[in-house]
Amino acid sequence: MNAIQLEAPFTEEKIRNLKVGDSVEITGVIFTGRDAVHKYLHEGGKLPDEVNLKDGILYHCGPVVIEDENGAWKTVAAGPTTSIREEPYQWQVIRDYGIRGVIGKGGMGPKTLEACKEHGCVYLHAVGGAAQVLAECIEETSGVYMMEEFGSPEAIWEFKVVKFPAVVTMDSHGESLHEKIFADSVAALQQ
Amino acid sequence: MVELIRRTSAELPDDVHRAILSSLENERKGEIAEATLKIIDKNIAIAKNKSQPICQDTGSVLFYVDCPVGMDQIAFEEVAKGAVIEATKKGYLRQNSVDTLTGVNDGTNVGRGAPAFHFHQTRSNEIQVRLVLKGGxxxxxxxxxxxxxxxxxxxxxxxxxxxxxxxxxxxxxxxxxxxxxxxxxxxxxxxxxxxxxxxxxxxxxxxxxxxxxxxxxxxxxxxxxxxxxxxxxxxxxxxxxxxxxxxxxxxxxxxxxxxxxxxCWAYRRHGAVLSPEGSIESWLY
Structure with missing residues (x-):
């Protein structure tokens, strides 16, 4: 299967061209943000200036990061966490920060799907549990923000990624692979 | 005990790996399912080679211990907690345990109810320790x-x-x-x-x-x-x-x-038979 190369800058045009079922490989800067970050933003918290999410990609991930002998960060495991917990907040974060892509696992609900359609964003499903394959795509762990407030797994990490693999499971045209598979599986169970 | 934690975090048991490989054979070629299982298989290999966590969510740390009558369970818990702290420093476990009242993650993975211990007495002289890391x-x-x-x-x-x-x-x-x-x-x-x-x-x-x-x-x-x-x-x-x-x-x-x-597929479970002194005599999976 040939993957579509999704390279920074992640413009609205590139994102609108993506369709459910497309395999992509992402290259560029991405930021992590999970439960604590979403709740914080929802409650009106402000991001540090260095975290620029405009035309950016937010990754639902709490990595394992260690400091090497030279004091540099090294991300040793970095798979996606379950995204649906951010469903109450994600639409707002997409709208307010101009995010073009959300990477996670398990898919998200109707509010996020609607925000993807309205603002030009996609949901990119990474393989849950594949923390090593995905960590190998991180060329550099270039920053960490809000570490003191949230602790390591919940902090905002800045990653430079190369050919990070994901599947588009919710696109900017209102389509969701998750809705389709759910409906099909319920039908199959009733047979 | 640190070795048991390392192995559990980084190496999938053979029975689980075999099941994943046979499902990979079974999926239709060229579909997303096949590509996904290939990534999973590659991930299993990298984790083992690098001795790093298969999944970054190193989960709830669950010890299941079959112990002889008279074994000091309190001493066992102390040793195991020390091993958890050490394994966390080495990056085999993520700093993964949060105080539910205060929200503080002190980075040790040891706290109220963490790790969890399930002791079961047996008439055998052997100590068997099984460890499951169960992701959230x-x-x-x-x-x-x-x-x-x-x-x-x-x-x-x-x-x-x-x-x-x-x-x-x-x-x-x-x-x-x-x-x-x-x-x-x-x-x-x-x-x-x-x-x-x-x-x-x-x-x-x-x-x-x-x-x-x-x-x-x-x-x-x-x-x-x-x-x-x-x-x-x-x-x-x-x-x-x-x-x-x-x-x-x-x-x-x-x-x-x-x-x-x-x-999850990252089914992290290992176990060992321990000598009365606590060294690993054989692996269970």
Whole structure:
């Protein structure tokens, strides 16, 4: 299967061209943000200036990061966490920060799907549990923000990624692979 | 003990790896399901080679200890807690334990109820320690049903049990990092039901349930679940489950619980037989 190369800058045009079922490989800067970050933003918290999410990609991930002998960060495991917990907040974060892509696992609900359609964003499903394959795509762990407030797994990490693999499971045209598979599986169970 | 934690975090047990490889063979070539299982297989190899966590969510740390009469359990807990702290420093475990009241993560993985210990006395002189690292994603999709369940038309019989178990598979899709494994307890109370369901996850995937009715039910649920088209990660495909393990416990007449623990493909379970001095004599999986 040939993957579509999704390279920074992640413009609205590139994102609108993506369709459910497309395999992509992402290259560029991405930021992590999970439960604590979403709740914080929802409650009106402000991001540090260095975290620029405009035309950016937010990754639902709490990595394992260690400091090497030279004091540099090294991300040793970095798979996606379950995204649906951010469903109450994600639409707002997409709208307010101009995010073009959300990477996670398990898919998200109707509010996020609607925000993807309205603002030009996609949901990119990474393989849950594949923390090593995905960590190998991180060329550099270039920053960490809000570490003191949230602790390591919940902090905002800045990653430079190369050919990070994901599947588009919710696109900017209102389509969701998750809705389709759910409906099909319920039908199959009733047979 | 640190070696047991390292091995559990970085190396998938052979029985689970074999099940993943056979499901990879079985998926249609060129589909997302196949590509996903290939990434999973590659991930298993990298984690083992680099001695790094298979999954960044190194999970709840669950110790199951079969111990001889008279073994000092308090001393065992102290040693194991020390090993957890050490394994966390080495990056085998993520700083993964949060004080629920204050929200503080002190980075040690040791605190109230963490790690969890389940001791079981035996007449044998051997100490057997099993360790399961159970990620939060799959723990969150566990489910407990009280029968009868009107919505699912599930009565207090084995047919009713099957209905609620398959409902749990439908509800878990995509969220629990499939293909997964179900550990199930029929009966018990709300607490023991879940506890016994997790005990089922200590069984090897290729074993056979000694109770014929339960063995038949395991096979039936596995076969049915793999026709639902949910597939790895819920992307669609033939492999929804890698295994189903069912146990049962007596219940009181008023209760009929079915408790389901879902385990993700990153099924981190290892175990060792220890000498009385605490060194590893042999591996269990």
């Amino acid at each position: 994603g799959c723990e969150n999709v566990g489910a407990q049903y009280a029968l009868p369940n009107t919505k699912l038309k599930a009565n207090r019989d084995l047919e009713g049990c099957k209905k609620v178990i398959l409902d749990a598979v439908i509800q878990a899709q995509g969220k629990g990092c499939g293909p997964g494994v179900l550990g199930i307890c029929i009966g018990g109370d709300r607490a023991t039901g879940y506890e016994y369901s997790k005990h089922q996850l200590l069984r090897k995937l290729d074993d056979t349930n000694p109770v014929p009715e339960l063995a038949a039910m395991e096979k039936e649920i596995m076969d049915k679940a793999n026709t639902l088209g949910i597939g790895p990660m819920g992307f669609g495909g033939k492999t929804t489950l890698l295994g189903v393990k069912i146990g049962c416990a007596n219940r009181v007449p008023a209760s009929y619980f079915v408790s389901i623990s879902y385990m």
